[in-house]
Amino acid sequence: MKQYKAVIFDLDGTLLDTLADLGLSLNTILTRHGYGPQSLSAVRRYLGNGAERLCRLSLPKNVKDEEFQTLFKEFKAYYKDHCHIATKPYDGIADLLKGLQEQGIKTAIVSNKPDEAVRALRDDFFPAVTLAVGQKEDIPRKPSPLMVEKALHDLGIKKEDAVYIGDSEVDFETARRAAMDVILVSWGFRDRSELEALGKAVIVDTREALSAHLLGSVQKSD
Template sequence: MADAVFFDLDGTLADTAPDLAGALNRLQREHGLEPTPFELLRPQVSHGVRGMLGVGFGLTPDAAGYAPLAARFLELYNDTLCVETRLFEGMEALLHSLDERGIPWGVVTNKAERLAHPIIDALGLSGRCACVVGGDTAARPKPFPDPLLHACTGAGVEPTRCLYVGDDIRDIHAGRAAGMTTLAVAYGYLGSAEPIDAWQADAIIAHPREILAFLKNR
């Protein structure tokens, strides 16, 4: 068993796509645009604001109109952070199993702390979660290992004894750079252009229940 398990948030621990897509669609309506279909937005959720505005408005962060749109998008999203957001099917059972075994678990996301903490709280996980590390917590966000190393320091565990689970290639890069065992989740958003089997994760899983089985077989 690992000494701790850390999860990415969007697309790994929880399905946040409906609320992020809803905020983008409301922003589009404010600008007289037709809403982008959900199936086109879902793969971009792991890329945050950049992904949403890239699909919905065709803008990159260096575009002149990007900054005000990004600020407004975050305002709209902040108002509906956890309306339709839910834990992925099977995740609560996994977390319960980790709790029973005394294995601490936490969240390491590139989402800003001011957004991540309210979501974890709304999902009823704050009292059980060992840490919530955001993209602005450490000096550098994923794919750098800084956030994961910060989480280990806070939890009092060694990175080489930990498991990191994520749905984006930068999650795997960050986990490997931190010296952790890594799992790539095939049920996630998979917004990377590189196929999941090329990410060099230690294993690929299709359902949260497989995480506990992986730990038992280590």
């Protein structure tokens, strides 16, 4: 089993279950502007390409850009203040991160969320994670590999010594473009059948299985 020096994690659907808070924030702003709410199943499908994409997919195609920008700004502000209501780490994640830390394996979070939100969620839920990188104007969102490459550079780790962990087609493509090993988890925002259709990738269904791949032994769940 390959021993990695660093593990790069996606955030939503991989480490954190953020679906309920994202849905609440989105529907609050949609309703404020006179649009119908989105179901959680629809929000789940729309996630993976960043907050702007989530909002665009939730609105009619004929919405003018000026209105969209106003709505998007309101969504970001509302979500920033309401992102801790139901959001929580998936069971077993705390033990997994602890095991990586104990073995001296560096960790980072790379997410299409706004950078400020990613850093805040890291500080609140995963303070032991070395680095958190979110979307900013000067760096394109995933599946561009630039966020991952920045994280590896800041960690001082070569890509061949790291693995990327995610839960969607965006994560799979990000790892492919970065020429990195990838492991996809099926407990997030995509079903296992959708992940299997992407191509060659290790897919795990439990935190224990992920621990076994990364640490060589099964870690107990929280």
